Amino acid sequence: MGKGLPHSLQHSGLDKVKVQTFVLNETIAITGGAGVVDPGESVITGSLPEGNLLTLGAVANVTVDGTDADVLIDWAGDFGIGTVPNADADLADAGEDDLIPSTALVADTGLKVTLVTRGVSTQTEQSVILDNTGSTLELNFNLLVDDNFITDAAVGTFTVTGALYLALIVLGDD
Numbered sequence: 001m002g003k004g005l006p007h008s009l010q011h012s013g014l015d016k017v018k019v020q021t022f023v024l025n026e027t028i029a030i031t032g033g034a035g036v037v038d039p040g041e042s043v044i045t046g047s048l049p050e051g052n053l054l055t056l057g058a059v060a061n062v063t064v065d066g067t068d069a070d071v072l073i074d075w076a077g078d079f080g081i082g083t084v085p086n087a088d089a090d091l092a093d094a095g096e097d098d099l100i101p102s103t104a105l106v107a108d109t110g111l112k113v114t115l116v117t118r119g120v121s122t123q124t125e126q127s128v129i130l131d132n133t134g135s136t137l138e139l140n141f142n143l144l145v146d147d148n149f150i151t152d153a154a155v156g157t158f159t160v161t162g163a164l165y166l167a168l169i170v171l172g173d174d
Helices: 005-010
Strands: 017-031 038-043 051-066 076-082 100-106 117-120 129-132 140-145 155-172
Touching: 017 038, 017 051, 017 140, 038 155, 051 076, 051 100, 076 117, 100 117, 140 155
Parallel strands: none
Antiparallel strands: 017 155, 038 140, 051 117, 051 129, 051 155, 076 100, 076 140
């Protein structure tokens, strides 16, 4: 083989990089509370390879639809994707947005559906090693809805569609 790009790629180790695609079709039910941000989450369907995973970056292109009468038109909120389900009214706890950081969602004018939103990992989320040696690691779509966009004490239903692309290298198992 001669010199040039094919030779460089063959010896670069780039053949070890995996780009996993997760099709998002999640339903999240969130109970509205008075005077608080309303949290919810869903486990993303799909599986990660077994082993220690070095993340190189992630991109998510999503649309979120508030599908029922208890979600107000022009609602707003945020989403993050992480290895831990959201436990409270922020995405500040470890693992809640360790793949895609908190990203603002804005509804399309006069509708309950958000504009297509692109969430991208930053330098903080890149080069993180995730332990999936037990094949139990899950990815979570964590959603926050701003206060007063779900009727208090009612359950708002949201449908998340789109895709998550995760680039990683499997470093090996235990």
